[in-house]
Amino acid sequence: xxxxxxxxxxxxxxxxxxxxxxxxxxxxxxxxxxxxxxxxxxxxxxxxxxxxxxxxxxxxxxxxxxxxxxxxxxxxxxxxxxxxxxxxxxxxxxxxxxxxxxxxxxxxxxxxxxxxxxxxxxxxxxxxxxxxxxxxxxxxxxxxxxxxxxxxxxxxxxxxxxxxxxxxxxxxxxxxxxxxxxxxxxxxxxxxxxxxxxxxxxxxxxxxxxxxxxxxxxxxxxxxxxxxxxxxxxxxxxxxxxxxxxxxxxxxxxxxxxxxxxxxxxxxxxxxxxxxxxxxxxxxxxxxxxxxxxxxxxxxxxxxxxxxxxxxxxxxxxxxxxxxxxxxxxxxxx
Amino acid sequence: xxxxxxxxxxxxxxxxxxxxxxxxxxxxxxxxxxxxxxxxxxxxxxxxxxxxxxxxxxxxxxxxxxxxxxxxxxxxxxxxxxxxxxxxxxxxxxxxxxxxxxxxxxxxxxxxxxxxxxxxxxxxxxxxxxxxxxxxxxxxxxxxxxxxxxxxxxxxxxxxxxxxxxxxxxxxxxxxxxxxxxxxxxxxxxxxxxxxxxxxxxxxxxxxxxxxxxxxxxxxxxxxxxxxxxxxxxxxxxxxxxxxxxxxxxxxxxxxxxxxxxxxxxxxxxxxxxxxxx
Ligand SMILES: Nc1ncnc2c1ncn2[C@@H]1O[C@H](COP(=O)(O)OP(=O)(O)OP(=O)(O)O)[C@@H](O)[C@H]1O
Ligand SMILES: [Mg+2]
Numbered sequence: 376x377x378x379x380x381x382x383x384x385x386x387x388x389x390x391x392x393x394x395x396x397x398x399x400x401x402x403x404x405x406x407x408x409x410x411x412x413x414x415x416x417x418x419x420x421x422x423x424x425x426x427x428x429x430x431x432x433x434x435x436x437x438x439x440x441x442x443x444x445x446x447x448x449x450x451x452x453x454x455x456x457x458x459x460x461x462x463x464x465x466x467x468x469x470x471x472x473x474x475x476x477x478x479x480x481x482x483x484x485x486x487x488x489x490x491x492x493x494x495x496x497x498x499x500x501x502x503x504x505x506x507x508x509x510x511x512x513x514x515x516x517x518x519x520x521x522x523x524x525x526x527x528x529x530x531x532x533x534x535x536x537x538x539x540x541x542x543x544x545x546x547x548x549x550x551x552x553x554x555x556x557x558x559x560x561x562x563x564x565x566x567x568x569x570x571x572x573x574x575x576x577x578x579x580x581x582x583x584x585x586x587x588x589x590x591x592x593x594x595x596x597x598x599x600x601x602x603x604x605x606x607x608x609x610x611x612x613x614x615x616x617x618x619x620x621x622x623x624x625x626x627x628x629x630x631x632x633x634x635x636x637x638x639x640x641x642x643x644x645x646x647x648x649x650x651x652x653x654x655x656x657x658x659x660x661x662x663x664x665x666x667x668x669x670x671x672x673x674x675x676x677x678x679x680x681x682x683x684x685x686x687x688x689x690x691x692x693x694x695x696x697x698x699x700x701x702x703x704x705x706x707x708x709x
Numbered sequence: 710x711x712x713x714x715x716x717x718x719x720x721x722x723x724x725x726x727x728x729x730x731x732x733x734x735x736x737x738x739x740x741x742x743x744x745x746x747x748x749x750x751x752x753x754x755x756x757x758x759x760x761x762x763x764x765x766x767x768x769x770x771x772x773x774x775x776x777x778x779x780x781x782x783x784x785x786x787x788x789x790x791x792x793x794x795x796x797x798x799x800x801x802x803x804x805x806x807x808x809x810x811x812x813x814x815x816x817x818x819x820x821x822x823x824x825x826x827x828x829x830x831x832x833x834x835x836x837x838x839x840x841x842x843x844x845x846x847x848x849x850x851x852x853x854x855x856x857x858x859x860x861x862x863x864x865x866x867x868x869x870x871x872x873x874x875x876x877x878x879x880x881x882x883x884x885x886x887x888x889x890x891x892x893x894x895x896x897x898x899x900x901x902x903x904x905x906x907x908x909x910x911x912x913x914x915x916x917x918x919x920x921x922x923x924x925x926x927x928x929x930x931x932x933x934x935x936x937x938x939x940x941x942x943x944x945x946x947x948x949x950x951x952x953x954x955x956x957x958x959x960x961x962x963x964x965x966x967x968x969x970x971x972x973x974x975x976x977x978x979x980x981x982x983x984x985x986x987x
Contacts (some may be wrong), residue, residue, distance in 0.1 A: 448890035460885035464903040473899070474889035521889070680939050 376440045377528035377561030378403045379424060380388075384433035386419055386585075394585035396433060401529075401563060406555050406574040409565045410608070417565040419532050420582070422437075424563065425454050437528065448477075453522035454461070457538065459514045461506035461521075467493075468502040471520045471660050478525075492520040494652050495554075499548070500600040512543045518555070529561035536571065569609055572597060603705040606631045612661055612676065614699070616667035617669040627700035627708055634661065634676035636697035644690030648673065650683050664691060728965075732960035739954035742854045752961035760936045761945060762962075769941040772856055773920045777913055779860040782910065784867030785905065788875045791868070809865040816925040820858045821847065849933040851939035859926055863919075874908035875901070910981045917977060921970055942966050 379401040394416045400482060401407050409417045420464040422428040426447035434443045442450050453474075461470050469491055475485045493499045496516040506514055515535060532551070536544045552575050555562050564574055572579050573593045581588040581596065581604070589601040593609075594661055600606035607612045622630045638644070639662055648666035660680060663672040675691060683689060700708040701702045716761065732751055735745040756762055787805055795801070808816065825846035827833040835841035846854040886896045921944045927933055933940035933948065940948070946966060950959020 398928070425888060427887070443933075447884075447888050450889070454888050456881045456885060458879065458881050460879065461827075462882060462886070464906075473886070473979075477890035477895060521885075599944035607937075670870060 376403050376436050377527060378436075379563070380436040380439075381424070381560065382434045382436065384423060384435060385414075385431050386423055386428065387431045387564075390432075392585070394423075397587055399580065399587065399590070401561060404559045406552075406562045406564065406575060407580060408575045408576035409563065409582060410567060410572040411588075412608075413567060415582045416585040417567070417582055418533055419585075420654075421454075421533055421563060421565050425452055425531055426450050427454075441507055451528040452531055453527035453529075455515075455518045455522050455533070455535045457534045459506075459518040459538075461514060461517055464507055466503050466505060467498060467509070467517050467520075470506065470517055471524055474521060474525045488524045489520075492524045493570075493623065494522050495523070499526055505550065512547060515530050515547060516550075519551070523558070527560070528628065531562065532547070532562065532564040534565055534567070536566070537568075544571075545592050551575065570611060573609070576674065579609075581608060594610045600699065601706065601707050603629055603631070603701050606699055606701070614676045615669065615671075615673045616701075617623070617671075617673075619669075621668045622700075623702055623704070629705065630699040630704040631699035631701065632693045632697065634674040636694045637675045638694070639664070639675045639677055639689050640692070640694040641683065641689060642688075643684075644692035646673070646691040648689055648691060650685055650687045650689055653683065653685070655680070662689075664689060721892050722733040727962045729963050729967075734787065735957045735984050736955035737955070737982075739956060745957075748831055748957070752957045753965070756949070756958055756961045756965065761940060764937040765940045765942050765945040767776055768852060768937070768939060769943075771852060772859070772923060772941055773917060775853075776860045776863060776920055777916060779856070780863045780867040780916065781871075781909060781912060783860070783864050784871045785909075787864070787868040788872040788905075791872050791903075792875045797835045806969050809869075811862070813862060813925045814929050816862055817858050817929050820854075820861070821930045825854055839860055845932050848935060850933065854927055855923070855939055858930070859920070859923060862926075863916055866916070870912050873904060877903045880907060914977045914981055917973060918970075921966075921973065934948075942969070 381397060382400060383396040383397040384394070385392065385396040390671045393500050409420060411417055423430055426435075426442070426445065427608060430443060434441055436442065437450055437452075447702060462473065468489055471482050471489045472485045475488060480488075483608070489502070490499075493502055496519060498513065498516055498520060501509060501513060501517075506517065509517065515538075521526075535551075536547050539547060548571060551564075555575075564571075564575060570598055576593055578590060579593055579596055580590050588608075589596060589605045591599075600609060600614075602616065603616055607616060610633055612634050614633045615637075616629050616631050618629045622628055646666045646668045648664040648668075651663040651665055651672050652659040653663070658679070662675045662677065662683065664675055666671050673691060734747055734749060736748045736751070737745045741951075791798075791805065804957075822829065824830050824832055827843040827845045830843075831847075834848070836843040844850065864871055882900055882904075883896055886900050891899060923941060924943045924947065926943065927939060927944050932940040933944045937945075942962070943966065946959050946962040949955050949962055
């Protein structure tokens with residue numbers, strides 16, 4: 376079991392309220408991702424759940440029991456830190472065995488669990504090394520190993536992949552997802568990379584300045600963002616948000632249209648514009664098109680190569696069924 | 710291009726060293742100016758078989774060992790205290806460092822006369838006030854008194870080095886250990902102490918080099934006495950060469966001290982080498 380519930384939890388550092396009171400329920404076995412811009416309070420929220428930070432007000436419930444005053448070690452949660460926080464003077468084996476040793480498990484049981492974790496994480500050949508003699512990805516796996524041997528109720532990850540290079544990040548992303556499928560344990564994962572959020576999560580929690588902007592499955596957030604912040608934050612490249620008279624035509628203060636829902640052609644279309652910078656990814660091309668409809672250039676995603684040149688005149692046709700409308704407060708209009 | 714500086718350095722070391730070695734093989738007493746005949750190992754023989762040599766060796770070891778023990782343990786304690794946020798942090802930190810800036814002779818005299826004097830000293834007054842017999846620190850426990858005084862002077866150094874090391878400890882490691890179920894003691898033993906190991910060895914090495922040659926503190930407090938109760942090797946050399954005017958004997962003592970210091974240094978270097986590798 377690993378159900379976690381936050382009831383009116385808030386956190387202030389001195390007089391600065393970093394997290395205003397919020398409610399959140401994380402179901403057992405769920406993979407929940409906290410996303411949001413830097414400094415929005417993701418790590419703080421995670422540390423409140425872990426117990427490394429005391430709540431200013433409210434209650435943290437784990438499996439229905441109030442855990443607010445329980446010390447971190449007794450909450451049954453394991454955490455993987457951004458810096459991995461491995462113990463530099465201990466071998467990989469000792470690092471992974473440390474929580475078991477602290478729990479007073481007997482030696483043979485410790486060995487059995489460490490061997491098993493090392494096998495799962497491909498660390499068997501590195502057990503006698505020190506963390507300093509490992510690559511970034513291997514260190515990451517040791518940190519995960521140290522978390523899984525405890526067989527916790529839930530895993531907490533704080534930006535675990537941000538120190539890895541892009542290729543390794545994709546690999547580790549898959550490994551963590553696979554681990555979640557196999558263990559079926561609750562995982563809470565903090566990131567500011569929305570691709571990680573979209574690909575890994577069962578449920579995404581979008582935060583801004585300590586406030587939950589929206590909670591939902593990746594597709595819900597993609598298809599029906601609750602407000603302009605979520606609309607702009609989820610999806611890559613970003614959704615085009617257009618205000619002014621163009622939005623007024625649709626009875627909205629702001630309209631949003633994702634780059635993949637706009638067609639670009641040399642023939643006639645809704646908006647006329649000139650091609651600015653284009654980014655060629657091979658499979659896709661992103662065009663930044665300057666139009667009269669919007670002060671910002673509109674990003675368009677087209678499949679393959681279209682052979683459009685810089686400065687060329689083009690027409691854009693947004694697909695009307697994918698148009699998002701927001702009112703003057705930035706909230707979605709259905 | 711490094712040769713001039715190397716030659717200068719070598720000369721700087723070699724000339725006094727070879728003179729000392731040379732004198733150590735002569736009968737060279739300032740009171741009996743009968744020429745300085747070559748006497749071979751005689752000076753060494755008499756220096757080493759003198760009962761005060763054995764006493765001085767033991768005293769040196771006790772002094773260095775005792776002071777190291779007090780300063781390292783005390784330094785870790787102070788570093789732990791200073792590391793946590795508290796009121797008046799800046800001032801407290803400066804106060805802890807302050808004794809290091811007092812000259813050895815001055816602080817030894819202050820301790821001797823204002824604290825440890827059985828009649829006028831604060832400790833004596835307190836003891837008398839409470840109805841106890843005051844302790845005559847310099848007479849009854851001279852070695853321990855010197856250990857205390859010198860420890861007081863070196864504690865700031867140990868604290869400073871260990872405190873700096875403590876501050877470089879990654880907080881996330883401590884938090885990870887906390888999550889892993891390590892209590893305060895386990896965190897100290899498994900995380901903090903290993904992290905401090907390098908700094909502790911540095912403190913031990915540097916202090917040992919200086920503590921082997923404690924002199925001023927002994928000269929102004931106990932004069933090595935009563936008897937040889939607080940005479941260390943350095944002080945013994947001073948006694949034989951300058952109080953007994955036996956330059957040959959003093960030089961032999963000096964050479965022995967150099968050899969001993971080198972043995973200690975090699976031993977410590979190995980220890981540090983092992984610690985720095987890790
Ligand atoms: N110990 C602290 N004392 C005071 N303010 C703090 C403390 N820890 C965090 N804050 C503040 O709380 C806010 C949220 O910090 P937090 O570390 O949770 O952000 P984050 O969302 O994890 O950001 P990032 O993506 O950069 O890691 C920040 O504005 C930060 O300055
Ligand atoms: Mg963070």
